[in-house]
Amino acid sequence: MLEIEYSLYEKGYQHIVGIDEAGRGPLAGPVVSAAVIFPPNIEPFFFKDSKKLSEKQRKKLYLEIKEKAIAVGVGVVCNSEIDRINIFNATKLAMKRALKDLKVNYDFIITDYVKFDPYPHISIKKADEKSLSVAAASIIAKVYRDEIMKQFSLIYPHSFDKHKGYPTKLHKEEIKKYGLTPIHRKSFKF
Numbered sequence: 341m342l343e344i345e346y347s348l349y350e351k352g353y354q355h356i357v358g359i360d361e362a363g364r365g366p367l368a369g370p371v372v373s374a375a376v377i378f379p380p381n382i383e384p385f386f387f388k389d390s391k392k393l394s395e396k397q398r399k400k401l402y403l404e405i406k407e408k409a410i411a412v413g414v415g416v417v418c419n420s421e422i423d424r425i426n427i428f429n430a431t432k433l434a435m436k437r438a439l440k441d442l443k444v445n446y447d448f449i450i451t452d453y454v455k456f457d458p459y460p461h462i463s464i465k466k467a468d469e470k471s472l473s474v475a476a477a478s479i480i481a482k483v484y485r486d487e488i489m490k491q492f493s494l495i496y497p498h499s500f501d502k503h504k505g506y507p508t509k510l511h512k513e514e515i516k517k518y519g520l521t522p523i524h525r526k527s528f529k530f
Contacts, residue, residue: 355377358449
């Protein structure tokens with residue numbers, strides 16, 4: 341799970357950052373991107389992307405990633421910004437915010453199939469299954485976003501703690517029953 345990073349270290353890059361996001365598909369809430377830089381001597385300590393892990397496993401790894409990483413950055417773009425600039429541009433904005441949040445210089449970026457010009461990067465399909473730093477960013481973004489949605493479930497009558505804003509049957513039923521909340525993406529089809 342470090343082949344991509346190793347090939348970049350061999351080219352002379354020192355600080356390689358993996359970026360991934362969570363929350364492109366939901367009908368509500370923000371899109372969150374995370375950026376992770378590991379030291380070059382890191383040993384793989386997990387082998388699955390965030391979607392294949394339980395919530396408990398993700399939370400445990402979240403803490404372990406923050407402990408082992410040189411730097412972790414998070415970028416959040418709220419639903420009103422998503423409505424204004426569209427989800428694709430909002431994802432890129434969240435990625436830029438995550439990079440800025442790193443507070444560490446980086447040489448090269450690995451993205452999960454997102455072209456990210458003019459930044460020096462490589463865009464790889466299913467990078468969260470092939471790159472440790474991207475997989476770690478996926479976990480950080482997912483846990484961070486899930487916690488935001490759990491907080492929203494305390495404010496609004498929707499079960500955001502369960503469906504996290506994704507278009508599940510329960511969420512669609514709640515929209516019919518309670519209507520839209522201020523955190524719903526008005527530009528999305530319901």
